[in-house]
Amino acid sequence: MISLQEVSRSFTQGDSRLQAVDRVTLEIAAGEIHGIMGASGAGKSTLLRMINLLERPDAGKVFVGGQELTVLSASALRQARRSIGMIFQHFNLVGNRTVEGNVGMPLELSGVRRPERQQRTEELLRYVGLLEKKHQYPASLSGGQKQRVAIARALISRPKVLLCDEPTSALDERTASSILELLKEVHASGVTIVMVTHERSVIDRMCSHVSVMEHGRILLTAPVKESYP
Numbered sequence: 389m390i391s392l393q394e395v396s397r398s399f400t401q402g403d404s405r406l407q408a409v410d411r412v413t414l415e416i417a418a419g420e421i422h423g424i425m426g427a428s429g430a431g432k433s434t435l436l437r438m439i440n441l442l443e444r445p446d447a448g449k450v451f452v453g454g455q456e457l458t459v460l461s462a463s464a465l466r467q468a469r470r471s472i473g474m475i476f477q478h479f480n481l482v483g484n485r486t487v488e489g490n491v492g493m494p495l496e497l498s499g500v501r502r503p504e505r506q507q508r509t510e511e512l513l514r515y516v517g518l519l520e521k522k523h524q525y526p527a528s529l530s531g532g533q534k535q536r537v538a539i540a541r542a543l544i545s546r547p548k549v550l551l552c553d554e555p556t557s558a559l560d561e562r563t564a565s566s567i568l569e570l571l572k573e574v575h576a577s578g579v580t581i582v583m584v585t586h587e588r589s590v591i592d593r594m595c596s597h598v599s600v601m602e603h604g605r606i607l608l609t610a611p612v613k614e615s616y617p
């Protein structure tokens with residue numbers, strides 16, 4: 389489903405160049421929940437963001453669903469990105485849009501007409517258990533509710549892949565647990581998940597496979613049962 393081939397990304401920091409991701413090759417099969425672990429600054433978020441080219445690699449190739457994203461035109465890339473949803477640690481909702489407006493936004497941007505948009509938005513809000521909040525604004529929601537809205541928005545284009553960047557790090561333990569259960573349901577519906585986390589317990593509970601990163605490289609990729617003998 390996902391193939392990263394020798395991808396690299398560096399950033400300018402002051403007078404020097406920092407190699408955030410260094411020639412990483414990674415294959416993720418359909419149906420995996422693939423965790424990416426490692427210390428702060430190891431390059432986890434940068435690697436995750438290269439899967440949908442939110443961060444464009446300086447070198448290397450990115451394939452999702454057999455399609456090479458790194459050679460696509462801007463409009464073809466926009467189209468391809470519809471099959472890749474993403475959620476973030478701090479939810480990234482749009483504050484001046486209602487819950488409904490946030491969830492329907494990807495469809496609005498791709499020109500889907502209002503009646504279909506509304507129907508699909510309601511379907512997704514029902515799925516995440518927040519239909520009654522559809523007219524509220526993000527500021528009036530709890531952290532867990534915000535993440536549910538973000539998940540509804542990420543799923544509205546029926547993606548094959550969901551990228552999760554520390555999705556429960558800003559939440560208390562019980563709320564985090566309910567979000568992880570929801571992500572398990574998303575996975576059971578056929579979505580391949582890639583999740584950056586610094587929590588070993590999240591890997592153990594959720595992931596079929598794990599990659600451990602250090603200094604921009606992957607040290608190890610393994611099925612979770614065998615990764616920590």
Ligand SMILES: Nc1ncnc2c1ncn2[C@@H]1O[C@H](COP(=O)(O)OP(=O)(O)OP(=O)(O)O)[C@@H](O)[C@H]1O
Pocket residue numbers: 399400401406408426427428429430431432433434435586
């Ligand atoms: N846009 C940017 N500009 C400059 N440096 C960046 C940028 N994005 C990331 N970096 C640097 O690249 C390195 C890897 O960052 P990244 O966020 O991928 O690490 P991480 O493993 O996800 O860390 P954390 O767990 O703290 O989020 C860090 O040293 C970071 O400071």
